[in-house]
Amino acid sequence: MNLFQRIPAAVSLAALCAASAAHAGALTVNVVDAAGKPLLDAVALLEPASGKAAVKPMPDVEISQAKRQFQPRVTLITVGTRATFPNFDTVRHHVYSFSPAKTFELKLYAGVPNAPVTFDKPGVAVLGCNIHDTMAAWVVVSDTPWFARSAANGHARIEAVPPGNYRLRVWHPGLPVNTEPTPVAITIGAADLEQRAQLAVTALP
């Protein structure tokens, strides 16, 4: 299921200005919620307007469970990256994902499961625990190397982007399931760019 093509636009992105540079530039996206407040853990991706950028799997990432919470809540990886799910709690967890990006389940376990999980398709996988309904984590699997996750100030800075035309996609776990604002065309030059993105998010799920 292609996440990026199906979802109708629910958010509008305002392109501010386009600057072109001969060498790689950086884009800072300021993500705010419906009330205009900065959003943490928002994900910004830049896809080339044409063609496909080659990505390499990243080193294994760890999505641990402690105090009956996934840590981190949002993990940003490239396609092919493996994730481990160490359990630091004294109780067992049953981690699963029904998401098309990666469907799996790690049946009741304690400690570190034997095999890491490889996320081999782009998209968002929502992770849950079958024992603890409140536990949720998102793994965003990117097929582009240019992405960033927003900090508490809502700023997601994508570095070393070669100049060119791109589509900017912004996503946040608070968005309704399987929805994503319409990507915004953006041209990256040598200079740093700043982009504001307001998402129809009211509160963290």
Next chain:
Amino acid sequence: MSAFSRLMPDWFRRSIGARIVALSLLLLFAVQLASFSAISASLGAHARRVLPDELMVGEHVLNSLLDQNAQKLTDGARLLAADYGFRSAVQSNDDETIVSALDNHGARIGATEVALLGADFALRAATDDSARTLAPLAALLAPRAVNGGVASEIAMLGGKPHQIVLVPMKAPVVVGWVLMGFPLDTRLVTDMRNLSALNLTVLTRGSPSAPWSTALTSLPPALAAELAHETWNAQAGGDAAMRSVHLNGEEFGVHARWLTPAGNGQDASVLALVSLSIDEAVRTPRDLQIGLATITLLGLLAFMVGALFAARQVTTPLRELSAAADLLGAGDYDAPVHGMQRHDELGHLARAFDQMRSSVGDKQQQILQLAYWDSLTGLPNRVQFRDAVRDAIAQAKSTPAADGTAPTVAVVMLDLDRFKHVNDVLGYRVGDLLLGRVAERLSQQMVRGGDLVARLGGDEFAVLLRQGDAALAASVAQRIGAAFDEPLKLEEHTVDMGAGIGIACWPEHAVDADSLLSRAEVAMYAAKRRTEGPVMYDPSFDAASSQTLSLLTELRQAVEQNELRLYLQPKLMLHTGRVSGAETLVRWLHPTRGLVPPMSFIPFAEQTGFIRTLTMWVFEEAARHWLALQAEGIPMTLSVNLSTRDLLDPDLPIKFDALLVKHRVPAEAFCLEITESAIMDDPTRALATLNKLSELGFKLSIDDFGTGYSSLAYLKRLPVDELKIDKSFVMSMEKDLDDAKIVRSTIDLAHNLGLSVVAEGVENVKAWDMLRDLECDEAQGYHMGRPMPATDFHRWTTAWSTKQRTGPAAAASGFMLH
């Protein structure tokens, strides 16, 4: 009222108690009925008042039931949606698998329709076609479901009302929605019925224009069908609290609640009707009815017992009083009345009744006293005496004497002489005193126990000698006669008493008590006539007795049939010897008995008043004879005796005058003789008559002068011309000096008053001479001539006159011609 009382049974009319009981019960019943009606009305009114509230409560209950149901279904659906296997199956993306998972897992919790929607409410899968129609509902429910609330609605699915719930499917975020439909089943109406006692009917229709049909109901199907026929329209401003509907003749309060919200995108509607029978609600609860009926019944019982008791309190004393009254009626005055110690009205009545009892008893005693006792003397009266005689005879009959001789009963009866005279002269008070003393004397003579002295009435007394024979009776009679010899002293008066005493014995003289008394009476009258001691009854008296009884008739016949004869007794002038007049006397020549003596009928005639007829007869005869004498040349005055009754007849002067006119006789031809006692009976009237007679010209004479008690002063006022000295004085004056003195002083007195004097009872020449010496005017007596028939008198007079002419001295000396 009378018609009403006629309807009452007999016992009811007769018994106060029954009426009290019946009235009490009736009143209590009325009160109970009234209170029952009041309670019913109040309960009914209350029920009507609270009906809308009850129905509202019913709606709340229904809401609550639906909510609970929704909660339950939601909880079930949630659990199901969270089921890992279910989620796995749903996420499998294999439609067949998804549908079978929905079917399978829905069936677990009783959902008949299950649909899976995407996070965007797009239908992804459904168990059947009707479930597919639910998608629009999901949009309605979603806002509630998103926030974790209960999202539930009622909707029509497959023509049946369903409760629809929407739950999110999380993995772990909301990745889709599960919509489940549960058919409304009878549990809803039963729960409703159990919780609120209200009926619930669920109506459905496919479209606003379609008719309603009943989906569920706790009402009888027929009623529900009628309910469905009513028009039910959604109301803008909310549903009315209550609507009154008549179903099959019964009134129901109905509250409608639309279960399908407007604008749910469906044409079909579901309507819940909470209903309740108003009739049943206002009807008094059965247990209350039973309670009231029981109270009424117990109350009636208690009242009946109480009223019976109260009635007995009244009727028992009343019955006792009634019994006491019966006793009184039967003549028992001695038993005291019950219940006098009571302090209430009945006690008062009893005391009044007892007073009445004793006073009636006293009266009875008095009446008995009056009936059987003589109040003046205290002796038994005639009634008691008669009873006693009867008892004595009965007793004598039943007990033959031991020695073989038959027992006898004797009655001695006596009548006082001259008692009327005592009464006349000394007054009734002395008369009564005399009777008392006589009674005492008689009682003293009776020494034998069982003998009875009684006063029969007037001056009549009687003595009963039980077991007394004739000899005993005679001796008793003698003793009584002797007792009367001694004069009685009454205050300052001394009275000589005498009595006629008659004796009769049973069975010698009479067969029964009445005849015995009658015979004794006959004997007594005989004794009075003879005036010489007691007389024993003799059968020969009976003729005389019966003669007396028919005397009046015979006297009348005597007048009519000319049996009476006029006799004349000459009166002579003492100095000349000439016949100056004659006293007229009546004699009765009875056709069979011969000459009846005057004493045998004159007193009787005086008693009966027939004397007046006799007087008139004598007067008329005298007038006739006077005329005859006149014709023969023998002029004289004829004396006619007047009785008391004549004097008291105010018409007497007129009658006499008429006869004078009729016979052409002058009044001067007559001298009317009146006794002192005749005048003294009623002096005023007598004087009036005398004055009139005197005015007419009649000569008046006082007869039997000296035996009465007339005062001289009174005598002076009388218009009399003559005094006739009583013969008792004249006859004894030769021997008795006192009588001579009386004669002399009477003559002197009369002369002094200017009256002429006639001496009666001149029986010999000596008396004649003495009277002549005393200057008496006229004389009358056997010496000169006895009373003789009128025809003889003419002859006698002629002879006397001739003799007188030839020898007056001889005549005066008493050579009588008879």
